[in-house]
Amino acid sequence: MDITPTLIAYLHLCHRKIWLHAKHLRMESSSDLVAEGRLIGEITYPQRAGKWQEIDLGIGKIDFFDAKTNTVHEVKKSNxxxxxxxxxxxxxxxxxxxxxxxxxRAVIEYPKLRIVENVEWDSETDSIEVEQWLSTATNILQGTCPPKMSKSKCKKCSYFDFCWSGEED
Known part of the structure; x- marks a missing residue:
C-alpha cells in the first residue's frame, strides 16, 4: 500500500484516523471543516493558480509549487x-x-493566524525521520483498527461521528 502525504499527516494526529482513511473509510467529503479548508486555500491566494503549478506525485498532489525556487507552498486553515x-x-x-x-524547500501558510512558517529540510536527518514515519504507518496499516483517542481530542475530526456515535457524553 502506498503511504500518501495525507496518511503521514494523519499518523501525527490519530492512529485510528490513518487506519480508517487507508481502508477507504473516508469522511472528509462530508466534513464542513475540510470544505472550509479548501475554500480558504482557493480564496486567500487566487493568483497562485496562474503563477505556480500543481505537481502530481502519484501518491499525492502539491497544490502550489514554485519551480524557480523548488518551494512547496502549503495553505492550512487551522488556527x-x-x-x-x-x-x-x-x-x-x-x-x-x-x-x-x-x-x-517548503512554507506553510496559515491565513487565519497571518503566519508563514518555513519548514527546514536536512536531507540526511529528515530523510531518516520520514522513513521512520513510513515504517510506523506501514505497521499501523497492517494491524487491526487502533482504539479511539480521548473524546476531547476528537471534537473537530471529520471521523468524530463515525467513532463516537452512540456514545454518552
Missing part, C-alpha cells in the same frame, strides 16, 4: 500550527528529493 502539517510537508520534500528535485 494553530501542528506537527502533522510539518510532517506532511516534509514528506512532500522527501518525495521531491527522491525524483531528483535539488534543495527542495
Amino acid at each position: 494553530k500550527k501542528e506537527q502533522s502539517h510539518i510532517a506532511q510537508v516534509k514528506y512532500y520534500l522527501y518525495l521531491l528529493e527522491k525524483i531528483g528535485v535539488e534543495n527542495p
Whole structure:
C-alpha cells in the first residue's frame, strides 16, 4: 500500500484516523471543516493558480509549487500550527528529493493566524525521520483498527461521528 502525504499527516494526529482513511473509510467529503479548508486555500491566494503549478506525485498532489525556487507552498486553515502539517510537508520534500528535485524547500501558510512558517529540510536527518514515519504507518496499516483517542481530542475530526456515535457524553 502506498503511504500518501495525507496518511503521514494523519499518523501525527490519530492512529485510528490513518487506519480508517487507508481502508477507504473516508469522511472528509462530508466534513464542513475540510470544505472550509479548501475554500480558504482557493480564496486567500487566487493568483497562485496562474503563477505556480500543481505537481502530481502519484501518491499525492502539491497544490502550489514554485519551480524557480523548488518551494512547496502549503495553505492550512487551522488556527494553530501542528506537527502533522510539518510532517506532511516534509514528506512532500522527501518525495521531491527522491525524483531528483535539488534543495527542495517548503512554507506553510496559515491565513487565519497571518503566519508563514518555513519548514527546514536536512536531507540526511529528515530523510531518516520520514522513513521512520513510513515504517510506523506501514505497521499501523497492517494491524487491526487502533482504539479511539480521548473524546476531547476528537471534537473537530471529520471521523468524530463515525467513532463516537452512540456514545454518552
